[in-house]
Amino acid sequence: MPRDTVCDxxxxxxxxxxxRGDAxxxxxxxARLLPRVLAFASRMLGGDRTEAEDVAQEAMLRLWRAAPGWRSGEAKVSTWLYRVAANLATDRLRSRRRRFRRMLGGPLALDEAPEPADETPGPEARLIGAERLAALDRALAALPERQREAVVLRHLEGLSNPEIAEVxxxxxxxxESLTARGKRGLAAVLKDQRAALGFEGD
Amino acid sequence: METRDLDRLFARARADASEPSAALVSRVLADADAVLAGRRVPVQPRRRPGAGLRALWLSLSAGFGGGGVLASLGAVAAIAVFLGYSDPAGLGTTLGAGLGGDFLITMDATSDAGLEIVPVAEYFLSGG
Structure with a gap:
């Protein structure tokens, strides 16, 4: 259910x-928007918290700058902020790909984003819940950007489809097509990990 | 993985959303304050009744070299108007004496013509 409808x-x-100058x-x-935009940026950037914080701060800065000319009724504040954060995150992903391509010295397909390295210990040493979330982040990072954005906005940020369409x-x-394909993609990536993630027998 | 598992995973991820660090909140609020400080428009002073007339007086007095000068000019103008209407006897003699007799203004205060200002052609022709 959309959670920002009441507050927007x-x-x-x-x-x-x-x-008008009210600090x-x-x-x-x-307090209202930063946790949401940070969580969204973090999912978009494959769980990279440092980059997500930079994106969230930049998105909020653009909101402050846009405030004097803001026309209510034109766009929802949260929707506008998600859009800015998505663009910033996409820019960073592309920049990351370029760096990776230079590092490899060869061409890289647009959606061949490197998966974030799993530097954490094995499943035995972690709580099942944390492992599941890490697996979700990895699976999201493996999706094409647009599918990932749609899935995160729909299923993790709780936006409605019309709101996502606006973002x-x-x-x-x-x-609808992007979210459906994204969910199928996630299910395919996580299929082999079902037992390791502790879903079997639940 | 089944859709049911995926939905549970999403629900757990939603519940797990961690709060921003205090450092990030501080940076964001510092940005907000900086933008606000850079954009702050000075508060316009409230206009008092009569402020327009006062502004006009200040403007005029500044143009004439100050309020004192303007007041002096006003006093001289008032005296000139008074003299013109009151037509005091002997004024021409007094002014003539003040100018050493070679005055350029003839004044016949006793005639009906009142104050008469006439250029004296002879004065210019004689080179005086």
Whole structure:
């Protein structure tokens, strides 16, 4: 269920207050929006917390700068912020790919993003829950960017399909297609890990 | 992996969303304060009644070299108007004496013509 529907009017009111010079409104907006944009960026960037923090900070900075000219009713604050964060994350992923390509010295397909290295100990040494989440992050990182973005917004951030369509600048049907393909892709990647992740016998 | 497993995984991930670090929150709020400080528009002073007239007076007095100068000019103008209307006897003699007799203004205060200002052609022709 979309979790920002109720609060978004308040978000716009808070942003308007900030635009008029109310610093306290920035604190409240940060408390509301920063955890969400950080979580989204983290999923988009394959769990890289440092890069996700940079993206979240940059997205929030752009929100502060946009505040004076913000026209309520034009876009939802949260939707706008997700869009900015998605673009920033995509830029970083592309930059990461270019670096990786240079490192290898050869061409790399657009969606051949390197999977984040699993530097953590084996499943035996970890809690099952943490292992499952790490596996999800790895599986998400293996998806094509647009599928990953749609899946994360739908299933982890809880946006509705029309909201995702607005964030991604596509139609609702395209969103449905992306999320469906993304879920199939995740299921395929995680298929062989079902037992290791402790799903068998649950 | 089944859809049911995937949905459980999503639910766990949603519940696991960790809070931003205090350092990140501080950086974000510092950005907000900096943007606000850079954009802050000075508060416009509230206009008081009569402020327009006061501004006009200040502007005029500044143009004439200050309020004192403007007040002096006003006083001189008032005296000139008074003299013109009151037509005091002997004023021409007094002014003539003040100018050493070679005055350029003839004034006949006793005639009906009142104050008369006439250029004296002879004065210029004689080279005086």
């Amino acid at each position: 009017t308040d978000d716009a009111a808070l942003l308007a207050r900030y635009g 306290l409104a920035a604190r409240e907006l940060t 991604m600048g596509i139609g609702v049907e395209a969103v």
